Amino acid sequence: MSIWLLKPAELTLKGENRKSFEKTLKQNLARMLSGAGVNAKIIPTDGRLYVHGADNEAEAVENVLSHLIGISGWAKTTVCDKTVEAVIRACVEEGKKIFAAGARTFKIDARRTDKSFPAGSYELCCMGGDAVTAGIDGLKVKIHNPDDVIRIEIREKAYIYSGAKKGLGGLPVGSAGRGLLLLSGGIDSPVAGFLMASRGMGIDAVHFHAYPYTSQEAKQKVIRLAEITGSYCMGIRLYVINFTPVQMRIKEKAPPPWTTVILRMAMMEAAEKAAAKIKSKCLITGESLSQVASQTIENLTCTQSRIKLPVLRPLIGLSKEKIIREAERIGTYKISIEPYEDCCTLFTPVHPVLHGDPKEANLIYESLELDALIDEALAKYEMVKCR
Numbered sequence: 001m002s003i004w005l006l007k008p009a010e011l012t013l014k015g016e017n018r019k020s021f022e023k024t025l026k027q028n029l030a031r032m033l034s035g036a037g038v039n040a041k042i043i044p045t046d047g048r049l050y051v052h053g054a055d056n057e058a059e060a061v062e063n064v065l066s067h068l069i070g071i072s073g074w075a076k077t078t079v080c081d082k083t084v085e086a087v088i089r090a091c092v093e094e095g096k097k098i099f100a101a102g103a104r105t106f107k108i109d110a111r112r113t114d115k116s117f118p119a120g121s122y123e124l125c126c127m128g129g130d131a132v133t134a135g136i137d138g139l140k141v142k143i144h145n146p147d148d149v150i151r152i153e154i155r156e157k158a159y160i161y162s163g164a165k166k167g168l169g170g171l172p173v174g175s176a177g178r179g180l181l182l183l184s185g186g187i188d189s190p191v192a193g194f195l196m197a198s199r200g201m202g203i204d205a206v207h208f209h210a211y212p213y214t215s216q217e218a219k220q221k222v223i224r225l226a227e228i229t230g231s232y233c234m235g236i237r238l239y240v241i242n243f244t245p246v247q248m249r250i251k252e253k254a255p256p257p258w259t260t261v262i263l264r265m266a267m268m269e270a271a272e273k274a275a276a277k278i279k280s281k282c283l284i285t286g287e288s289l290s291q292v293a294s295q296t297i298e299n300l301t302c303t304q305s306r307i308k309l310p311v312l313r314p315l316i317g318l319s320k321e322k323i324i325r326e327a328e329r330i331g332t333y334k335i336s337i338e339p340y341e342d343c344c345t346l347f348t349p350v351h352p353v354l355h356g357d358p359k360e361a362n363l364i365y366e367s368l369e370l371d372a373l374i375d376e377a378l379a380k381y382e383m384v385k386c387r
């Protein structure tokens with residue numbers, strides 16, 4: 001059997017809510033493990049979670065842990081008798097492991113929450129360090145930037161581990177309501193969904209396509225993006241809407257410089273109606289200030305001017321470079337850059353309006369009589385469950 005130790009993230013900051021966060025985190029972990037077909041036991045103790053699983057399921061467990069929002073770190077750990085001798089012996093064993101894995105320098109980090117344990121954390125570090133260097137030729141103590149850290153935690157039991165992995169951090173998904181993500185096939189919107197999920201928000205998504213002007217592959221690409229994003233946020237229900245009639249009306253009747261802004265307004269209006277049906281509390285987009293013509297502050301104002309729901313834009317102040325780095329980290333980037341055309345690019349004007357006036361935008365919008373077309377489009381939605 002293997003044991004993993006998980007450190008919840010940010011939970012120390014949230015005094016009163018801490019219990020409910022921990023409960024949500026545990027539920028999410030249980031659902032993700034069972035979704036991965038892993039039969040593991042989760043044991044919460046003060047300030048930590050432990051996963052007990054079969055050795056042959058280690059890979060699946062670690063894949064789940066690397067997708068779990070709400071933990072700052074995790075490691076596979078050894079449990080030993082709560083005596084100084086046993087702890088020091090376990091340190092030497094851990095030293096052998098890291099040496100075999102290539103480490104040549106290390107340090108010991110000890111934490112003792114059980115104050116009745118006869119050695120303090122500083123003493124444990126010294127004794128452990130001496131024993132490891134004495135026992136393994138070629139492994140040396142280095143306090144700054146060692147190759148690995150052997151950690152000792154004296155709690156209700158004694159835990160010894162190394163090779164701790166960084167977790168995704170954030171607050172457990174489901175602790176902060178639900179939001180509806182406007183998901184395109186681009187780089188930005190999956191990252192926006194992930195960032196809001198990292199603040200505890202459950203995510204549903206809506207995608208507008210323009211079949212047959214866009215291909216089935218373009219739609220499949222969005223489904224794959226929703227699947228990856230969903231792997232961090234307990235799954236995503238993706239509502240796929242054919243927006244072709246709405247887009248055609250805009251293309252035919254709106255002044256060409258306005259087509260993108262008017263289309264965004266129509267998407268917002270449709271998304272708000274969808275959000276009301278599924279009880280989402282806000283909309284989420286991948287917009288970032290001034291990234292493209294439709295995302296100047298004036299045009300963003302036009303875009304949201306017809307709706308009441310809050311529009312969350314977690315990327316608003318991020319450079320494209322930072323967004324790409326995040327997309328690479330969560331694994332959506334490679335898919336996002338596949339070259340399937342998006343409905344918006346097909347209808348992009350040559351000289352778009354840069355600083356639209358909301359009054360003018362709304363006059364144009366109303367002259368197009370889009371409401372019935374939007375309602376018809378919404379009525380024919382397709383829902384894909386992405387896990």
Ligand code: ATP
Pocket residue numbers: 181182183184185186187188189190206207208209267284285286287291292294342343344
């Ligand atoms: P990305 O598409 O990754 O967001 P982008 O720079 O191409 O990046 P835009 O195309 O300007 O962004 O779109 C701005 C935002 O509008 C998107 O982040 C997304 O939230 C929403 N959006 C755009 N196109 C669609 C679509 N077809 N379906 C749903 N939402 C969309």
Ligand code: MG
Pocket residue numbers: 184185186342344
């Ligand atoms: Mg886009």
